[in-house]
Amino acid sequence: MIRFNQPFETGKExxxxxxxxxxxxxxxxxxxxxxxxEWFKEEYNLNKTLLTTSxxxxxxxxxxxxxxxEGDEIIIPSFTxxxxxxxxxxxxxxxxxxxxxxxxxxxxxxxxxxxxxxxxKAIVPVHYAGIACDMDxxxxxxxxxxxxxxxxxxxxxDSYYKGLPLGSIGHFGTFSFHETKNVTSGEGGLLIINDExxxxxxxxxxxxxxxxxxxxxxxxxKYGWVDIGSSFLPSDITAAFLLAQLESIxxxxxxRINHWNQYYQKLKHLEEENFIQLPYxxxxxxxxxxxxxxxxxxxxERTNLINHLKENGVHAVFHYLSLxxxxxxxxxxxxxxxxxxxxxxxxxxxxxxxxxxxxxxxELITNSINQFYGK
Ligand SMILES: *Cc1c(COP(=O)(O)O)cnc(C)c1O
Numbered sequence: 001m002i003r004f005n006q007p008f009e010t011g012k013e014x015x016x017x018x019x020x021x022x023x024x025x026x027x028x029x030x031x032x033x034x035x036x037x038e039w040f041k042e043e044y045n046l047n048k049t050l051l052t053t054s055x056x057x058x059x060x061x062x063x064x065x066x067x068x069x070e071g072d073e074i075i076i077p078s079f080t081x082x083x084x085x086x087x088x089x090x091x092x093x094x095x096x097x098x099x100x101x102x103x104x105x106x107x108x109x110x111x112x113x114x115x116x117x118x119x120x121k122a123i124v125p126v127h128y129a130g131i132a133c134d135m136d137x138x139x140x141x142x143x144x145x146x147x148x149x150x151x152x153x154x155x156x157x158d159s160y161y162k163g164l165p166l167g168s169i170g171h172f173g174t175f176s177f178h179e180t181k182n183v184t185s186g187e188g189g190l191l192i193i194n195d196e197x198x199x200x201x202x203x204x205x206x207x208x209x210x211x212x213x214x215x216x217x218x219x220x221x222k223y224g225w226v227d228i229g230s231s232f233l234p235s236d237i238t239a240a241f242l243l244a245q246l247e248s249i250x251x252x253x254x255x256r257i258n259h260w261n262q263y264y265q266k267l268k269h270l271e272e273e274n275f276i277q278l279p280y281x282x283x284x285x286x287x288x289x290x291x292x293x294x295x296x297x298x299x300x301e302r303t304n305l306i307n308h309l310k311e312n313g314v315h316a317v318f319h320y321l322s323l324x325x326x327x328x329x330x331x332x333x334x335x336x337x338x339x340x341x342x343x344x345x346x347x348x349x350x351x352x353x354x355x356x357x358x359x360x361x362x363e364l365i366t367n368s369i370n371q372f373y374g375k
Contacts, residue, residue: 002365004315005180008252008355012244020240028233029213032240039246040190044165048193050206050232051239055154055176055189057232059087059124062150062172062191064205064228065198068093072121076152077107078324078341080126084152085323093121097324097333100340103280104128105348108340109137116141122148125170130182130290131281132161135169142170150174153192157182158253159288167192177242182256182290183249185242188234205229255355256289259362263292263351266366270294275373292351293319294369299346305372306349312368315352321345 020032033051040046052058068074070092076084078097085095096115101108105128112123123142125133135151142149149170153159156166157175167173172195175181177188191206193199203213209229214220245252264278271278277295281287296302302318309316322341324333351365 002314002352002357002361003354004317004350004352006354006356007179007184007186008245010244010248010251012247013241016240016244017237020236023236026235026237028235028239029216030236030239032236032243033234035243036239036246039243040192043246043249044168046165046168046192048196048199048202050191050193050202051234051242052189052191052206052232053234053238054083054178054187055152055174056083056087057230058172058174058189058191059083059150059152060090060230061202061205061232062174063088063091063093065172065202066122066148066150068121071119073117073119074122074124075112075115075120076124077105077126077128078322078338079105079128079320079344080152080323081154081320082323082326084124084126085329088122088124094119094332095323095329096120097322097329097336097338097341099338100128100344102340103282104131105340105344106131106133107138109134109141112138112141116145116147120145120147122150124150124152126152126154127156127159127166129279129293130155130157130159130166130288131279132156132159132166132285134282134284135161135164136284139169148172154178154189155181155288155290157288158249159290160286162284168194171195171198177245182252182288183242183245185234185238185245188238188242201227206232252355253288256353257287259353259357260287260289260292262359262362263366266362267294267369270370270373270375273375275375289353292353293348294351295344296347296349302347302349305369308372309365309368312364314365314368316365317350319344319348319350 068091074088151173153167154176173192175190215223
């Protein structure tokens with residue numbers, strides 16, 4: 001069976017583990033955490049980043065930093081991971097779900113403005129498959145209505161919008177290093193802070209509501225409880241693993257982009273002949289090959305294709321179910337029809353994508369899809 005995902009090992013993880021063990025410093029914010037923060041500064045010019053235990057945690061931190069409370073409204077796409085919504089729901093916010101575009105699952109920015117009310121606090125665009133949302137449109141609306149922008153760039157490492165790294169454009173950005181992402185530490189995340197005024201408080205919230213970070217820098221002579229917060233920082237062991245992966249990002253990306261292009265070459269005629277829809281990458285966006293997906297014409301067709309692939313030894317999977325129709329939120333949604341979000345929920349299919357995928361495996365997968373469509 002060709003797996004859907006398989007974590008990549010660079011070989012350096014174990015060496016960095018040993019170094020962390022030798023240093024006898026395993027909890028958060030030691031050498032490897034600092035090295036990761038420096039890496040993000042050098043590689044993407046991200047001035048202030050904080051490793052977290054997950055992207056979910058990084059999103060939760062943004063909700064605390066923005067003082068989100070009951071009655072506030074947050075606009076997010078319905079076609080996303082539950083954490084995008086839950087981070088704000090946890091603070092009591094009302095989630096206003098937006099529809100996806102017809103070309104790709106990102107927010108349809110032409111339909112956003114009517115969703116904004118006096119209570120709207122933030123827009124949370126999700127860069128689906130690592131392909132940028134139309135950020136200029138989102139930033140214009142944010143400026144016009146005085147809103148915050150939090151980029152859920154969980155899938156967006158090493159991808160760009162008009163030359164800017166994803167996660168660096170809104171007030172905040174968040175990355176995920178979950179096993180299924182391009183670069184992983186098993187579980188892990190990053191909060192990217194692009195507005196200086198949040199930096200100090202972000203450190204406090206991440207350190208259980210204490211000013212421990214300032215204490216360790218020698219800025220104050222004792223530390224204590226100064227704000228709400230939680231334990232959002234990962235151990236230096238996690239950071240050691242992550243650093244090994246980050247240092248191999250060029251290799252990882254080259255491989256993934258190669259796989260992606262191969263999929264595209266072998267399937268594009270099916271799109272040209274109008275059997276399926278393939279990923280659309282706007283001029284302003286780059287492709288970090290986080291995911292290769294195709295869009296079927298119906299849920300029945302997708303189910304049949306999943307089964308056909310399974311019979312041929314390939315594990316292909318669908319993705320999000322529209323959150324506005326979820327068990328938790330369907331009664332709270334305002335009833336608007338979100339047709340494109342539902343279409344991606346029913347018709348989008350993800351193909352295996354990981355570094356160690358081989359050319360012959362991709363050949364087998366694409367042959368099997370072509371055979372399904374009688375091609
Ligand atoms: C993976 C993912 C998350 C959650 O990341 P974790 O690190 O597992 O918390 C959130 N949003 C999106 C869009 C994701 O793809």
